[in-house]
Amino acid sequence: MKGFTSRKAPYFFIAPAIILLLVFSLLPIFVALFISFTNMDLAGLADYSNLSFIGFKNYINVLSDPVFLKAIFNTLFYVIIGVPLVIVTSLGVALLINLGTSKIFKVFRVVYYLPSVTNVVAVAVVWTYLYNPAFGLFNYILESMNLSAIPWLTDPTVAKLSLILMALWRAVGLNMIIFIAALQGIPKSYYEAAQLDGANTWQQVTKITIPMLRFAIFFVSITTMIGWLQFFEEPFIMTKGGPLDGTMSAALFIYKNGFQLSNFGYAAAGSFILFIAVIAVTLVQYRVQAKESDY
Amino acid sequence: MKGANKDKLFQWVAGIVLTIGGILFVLPFIWMILSSFKMESEVILIPPTLWPKDFTLDNYTNLFQNMNFAVYLRNTMIIVLFSFFGMFLNAMAGFGFAKYDFKGKESTFLMVLATMMIPSQVTMIPVYLILNKMNLTDTMLGIVLPSLVGAFGIFLFRQFMTTIPDEILEATRLDGASEFRIFMQIIIPCSKPILAVQAILAFIGGWNSFLWPLIMANNERLYTLSVGLSLLKSQYGGNFALQMAGATFMVMPVIIIFIIFQKNIIENYTTSSSK
Numbered sequence: 139m140k141g142f143t144s145r146k147a148p149y150f151f152i153a154p155a156i157i158l159l160l161v162f163s164l165l166p167i168f169v170a171l172f173i174s175f176t177n178m179d180l181a182g183l184a185d186y187s188n189l190s191f192i193g194f195k196n197y198i199n200v201l202s203d204p205v206f207l208k209a210i211f212n213t214l215f216y217v218i219i220g221v222p223l224v225i226v227t228s229l230g231v232a233l234l235i236n237l238g239t240s241k242i243f244k245v246f247r248v249v250y251y252l253p254s255v256t257n258v259v260a261v262a263v264v265w266t267y268l269y270n271p272a273f274g275l276f277n278y279i280l281e282s283m284n285l286s287a288i289p290w291l292t293d294p295t296v297a298k299l300s301l302i303l304m305a306l307w308r309a310v311g312l313n314m315i316i317f318i319a320a321l322q323g324i325p326k327s328y329y330e331a332a333q334l335d336g337a338n339t340w341q342q343v344t345k346i347t348i349p350m351l352r353f354a355i356f357f358v359s360i361t362t363m364i365g366w367l368q369f370f371e372e373p374f375i376m377t378k379g380g381p382l383d384g385t386m387s388a389a390l391f392i393y394k395n396g397f398q399l400s401n402f403g404y405a406a407a408g409s410f411i412l413f414i415a416v417i418a419v420t421l422v423q424y425r426v427q428a429k430e431s432d433y
Numbered sequence: 434m435k436g437a438n439k440d441k442l443f444q445w446v447a448g449i450v451l452t453i454g455g456i457l458f459v460l461p462f463i464w465m466i467l468s469s470f471k472m473e474s475e476v477i478l479i480p481p482t483l484w485p486k487d488f489t490l491d492n493y494t495n496l497f498q499n500m501n502f503a504v505y506l507r508n509t510m511i512i513v514l515f516s517f518f519g520m521f522l523n524a525m526a527g528f529g530f531a532k533y534d535f536k537g538k539e540s541t542f543l544m545v546l547a548t549m550m551i552p553s554q555v556t557m558i559p560v561y562l563i564l565n566k567m568n569l570t571d572t573m574l575g576i577v578l579p580s581l582v583g584a585f586g587i588f589l590f591r592q593f594m595t596t597i598p599d600e601i602l603e604a605t606r607l608d609g610a611s612e613f614r615i616f617m618q619i620i621i622p623c624s625k626p627i628l629a630v631q632a633i634l635a636f637i638g639g640w641n642s643f644l645w646p647l648i649m650a651n652n653e654r655l656y657t658l659s660v661g662l663s664l665l666k667s668q669y670g671g672n673f674a675l676q677m678a679g680a681t682f683m684v685m686p687v688i689i690i691f692i693i694f695q696k697n698i699i700e701n702y703t704t705s706s707s708k
Contacts, residue, residue: 147612148538151529154522155582156541162560162579163548169559183565231454234447242448248695249455252462255691255698257641259659260680263666264465267673273477275464282480307458315699339443368552371643375663389554396558397648406558413555420550 167413170406178403196407206408208383209391212298216366216387220302224309224362225355231310232317233343247318254311262375265304266291269376291377294384301372301385309365313358320354321347360423364416388412462684469493469677476674492678501653502682505661509640512577512657516639519581520631526582527590528620532602542591549584553644561648571651579645580638586631593627594620626697633694637687658683 174196176182182189200206231250235243253261268275269290277287290300324347332342348355370389373379379386379394392412396405468476469492471485496502530542560579561570569575597620605615621628643659650656656664662679669675691698 145535148529148533148535150612151525151533151616152541155526155587156545158522158578158582159545159548159584161563163551163556163584164544166556166559166563167551169562170555173559173562178562183562231451234451238444238447238451240444240448243451246451246455247699248692250458251695251699252688252691253458255637255687256462256684257643257659257680257687259641259643259662260683261461263662263676263680264461266666267468267676268461268464270673273479273481273673275481278479278481307461310458364552368554370554375666389552392554392558396561402558402562409555409558412552416550416552416555 170409170413173403174406174410176403178406180400183400183402192403196404197411200404200408200411205383205386206388206391209386209388212384212386213366213369213388215298216302216305216369217363219299220305220366221359221362223302223306224313225358227306228310228313228358229317229351229355232314232321233347235314236318236321237339247315250314251311253308258308258371259375261304261308262372265300266376269300292381294382297377297381297385301369301376304372304376305366305369309362313362316358317351317354320351324350356423356426360419363419367412367416367419388415462688465677465684466681468674469681471674473672473674476677492674493682495675496679496682500661500665501656502658502661502679504653505656505658508573508646508655509642509657509659511573512642512646513636513639515577515581516635516642517632519577519583520586520628520635522582523586523631524590524621524624524628525616526587527592528594528616530587530591531594532597532599532620545584545587549588553580557644557648564649570649571655572649573655576642576645576649576655580642586634589627589631590624593624597623629694630697633690633698636690640683640687 175191175193176189177192177196178189231246235246235250238246267273271277271287271289271292274290276290280287289296291297328346328350329342332346337345366387368389369387370393373385373387373390374393377385379390388408389412392405392409395401395408467483467485470488470490471482472487472489472491475482475486526545530538530545556579564570564575564578567575569578601619601623602615605619610618641659642657643663646655646657646660647663650660653661653664658679662676662683665679666676
C-alpha cells in the first residue's frame with residue numbers, strides 16, 4: 139500500500155461509485171436519446187446492422203398513440219386529484235400529532251408511517267383482495283351498511299380513484315414526517331405573540347402555521363407529482379393498466395412497449411418525453427425555491 | 434382555567450381522530466395477516482370471518498413446498514447482501530468527497546447529485562441494452578449492478594463525514610497508516626449512527642427490490658420475493674389465502690425491523706429534511 143499517496147486516494151475512494159453512476163445513470167440518458175431516433179427492436183438488438191435512423195418518427199408516433207395520450211391523461215388525473223389529497227391528509231395528521239402532548243402521539247407517528255416502508259408488490263396484492271368485487275372486505279363493509287357496492291377496479295374512472303386511495307395510504311407516512319419536521323422549525327415565540335393578541339387555535343393554524351409551511355407544502359407537492367409521473371408497480375400488479383387502459387401510467391406504457399413488445403426505440407422516445415416532464419417539474423421547484431430563500 | 438379545559442378537550446379530540454384513522458391505516462395489514470391463517474374455503478365466505486375458524490399454516494408451507502419461495506428468498510437475501518456492499522461503496526465515495534480536495538471535486542459531486550433527478554423508467558430501457566451488450570442479462574450481477582450505488586446515500590455519508598474532525602485523520606496519518614486503513618479504522622467506527630440508518634434502508638431496499646429482477650430475470654431461478662409474489666398473483670388469482678400468506682411473509686420482516694429501529698429512521702428523515 140506504499141505507492142498509495144494521498145493525492146491518488148480520493149480517486150480510489152470515489153471511483154467505484156462514480157463508475158457505476160456513469161454507466162447506469164448518465165450513459166443510459168445518451169443511449170436512450172440515441173435509440174429513440176432508431177427503430178431498435180429485437181432484430182436490432184441481435185445485430186446492430188439491422189438498425190436504421192428514422193428521425194423523429196418515434197416521437198411523432200408516440201405523441202399520436204392513443205394509449206400514450208391516455209397515459210398522460212391518467213397521469214394528469216392522478217396529479218390533480220392525488221396531490222391535494224396527499225397534502226391535506228399528511229398535513230392534517232402532522233398537525234394533530236404535533237399538537238398532541240401525550241406520549242401516545244409518538245405511537246401514531248409509527249402507525250401512520252408503517253405503510254410507507256412496506257413492499258409495494260405485497261401491498262398491491264393485499265389491496266387487490268380488499269377491492270375484490272365478490273370477496274373483498276371493502277364491498278362487504280359497504281353492503282353491510284346498506285350502501286351499494288363499488289366497482290373498485292373494474293370501472294376505468296373508479297379504478298383510477300382506487301389506485302389513488304391506495305397510493306394515498308402509502309404516501310401519508312413520509313410526507314407527514316416532512317411536515318412534522320417543518321412544524322417543529324416554527325419558532326414558539328410566534329404562537330406566544332399570537333396568543334397575547336387573543337388568537338384562537340384555528341387562527342394560529344391558518345395565520346401562522348400554514349404560511350410558515352409554504353415551502354414544505356411546495357416540496358411535498360413536487361415530490362408527489364414526480365412520484366405520480368413514475369407510477370408503475372401499482373397499476374402493473376393490480377390492473378395491468380386496465381380496464382380499457384383506464385389506469386395506464388406513462389411508466390407502465392414504457393415498460394410494456396419496451397419489454398413486452400420489444401419496441402425499444404419507441405419506448406425510449408416515450409421515456410424521453412417522461413424525462414423532459416420530470417426535468418420541467420424539478421426546474422420549477424428550483425426556481426421557486428430560489429425565490430423563497432430571498433425572504 | 435377555561436383555556437386549559439379547552440386544550441384538554443382538544444387533546445382528546447385529536448387522540449380520538451388519530452385513533453380512528455390509525456385503525457383504518459393498519460386494517461389492511463390486520464386483514465392480510467388474519468386471512469393468511471385461514472383455509473382457502475374460509476376466505477371466500479360471505480359474510481367474512483374476522484378470526485380464522487380453523488387456524489392453519491398450510492398456506493405458508495404451500496409457498497415453500499409447491500412454489501419456489503425458498504429460491505426467491507435465497508435470491509432476495511443475495512440482493513440484500515449486495516446492497517450492503519453498495520452501501521459500503523457509497524460510504525467510500527462519501528468519504529472521498531468529504532475529506533479530500535482534488536481536481537474536479539465540485540463538478541463530480543454535482544454530477545452525482547444530478548443523477549438523483551433521473552427516473553428509473555427513463556434508464557430502464559438503455560440499461561437493459563447496456564447489460565445485454567455486457568452479456569449480463571439473466572444473471573444476478575445484472576440484477577444488482579444498476580441500483581448498487583445511489584446518489585442520496587453518497588450525499589448523506591458526505592454530510593455526516595464532513596463533521597468528523599480532520600485532526601483525528603492527521604494523527605493517524607502521522608502514525609503511518611494508509612488512507613484505506615484510515616477509512617476502515619477511523620471513519621467507519623465514527624460513522625456508526627449514519628451507517629445504522631443506511632444499513633436498515635439498504636436492507637429494506639434490497640428486500641423490496643422488484644423492477645430490475647423483473648426486467649433482468651428470464652426465469653424463476655433468479656426471481657426475488659417481490660417478483661415471485663407478482664407471479665403468484667397472476668397464476669393463482671383466486672387463491673387469496675395463499676396470496677395473503679405470501680404478502681405477510683414479505684411484509685412482516687420489514688414491519689418488525691421498522692418498529693425496532695423506527696426512532697433512527699424517522700429521525701434520519703427529520704434531520705435530513707430540515708437541513
